[in-house]
Amino acid sequence: MIKILLVDDHAVVRTGLKMLLNSVEDMEVVGEATEGNEAIQKAEELNPDVILMDLSMPHGKDGLLATAEIKQMLPRINILILTMHDDEEYLFRAIKTGASGCILKSAPHDELLKAIKVVYEGSAYLYPSATKKLMEEYVDNLRSGVNTDTYSLLSEREKEVLTLIAKGFSNKEIAEQLIISVKTVETHKANVMEKLKLKTRPELVEYAVKKGLLSYGL
Structure with missing residues (x-):
């Protein structure tokens, strides 16, 4: 069975x-x-x-x-x-x-x-x-030598939340921009931090900068 x-x-x-x-x-x-x-x-x-x-x-x-x-x-x-x-x-x-x-x-x-x-x-x-x-x-990866990292584990919504956090928006402001609840923003943020193995907001910002996320508008 x-x-x-x-x-x-x-x-x-x-x-x-x-x-x-x-x-x-x-x-x-x-x-x-x-x-x-x-x-x-x-x-x-x-x-x-x-x-x-x-x-x-x-x-x-x-x-x-x-x-x-x-x-x-x-x-x-x-x-x-x-x-x-x-x-x-x-x-x-x-x-x-x-x-x-x-x-x-x-x-x-x-x-x-x-x-x-x-x-x-x-x-x-x-x-x-x-x-x-x-x-x-x-x-393709064999040919290009690409080494993907944990960023690929994030959903599209989580990537949006990560970028907005890095740009300095509060949870409430992010909720208003994405038309979701503050609680949902907090859930996405927690998922992002766990998937990326990060513990603080500054670490999220540093990660976003290294990934080049701040050079892109939403």
Whole structure:
């Protein structure tokens, strides 16, 4: 029996996935989580074989950060990323955090079941177009000698928040500019600092300067 933990902030998505997976003879959904912090807690409590992890969860930790922490604490758990983005940026960041694979939310049910079994058995799963993109990026990096850093782990919104912090805007001002709540800004800031392994605002500013972020307008 493959024990599965579902992580997605949409109840409708979790309900549909749970019905599908529990209808399969050798699969069982043992728990659900709505964001990254809860996913980490449930992973420790339930010790699932596979975690289906959504990438984009606006409240709490996102899927990338949760994946990285879970793989560090519980490396035997295999994590399959669920994403609606057919975008190499999301794919590469997911693989770097330790995920065993990625599958699009639009994939057919039989493909999802196949992906779960593949990662459960310890292999990697990538949807077809992702495999091509990953190989192209690998070849390009070999040719150019590019060495990507942790900046690639940041979401586009987190990059925006980082740049605005470095420019001296307060959390309230950032919230007004991006049309989000102050609490959401604080969450993004905390995620940025954790992903970049920074502890203070001055360190964020120094990092942004070194990355050349202050020379670009938003």
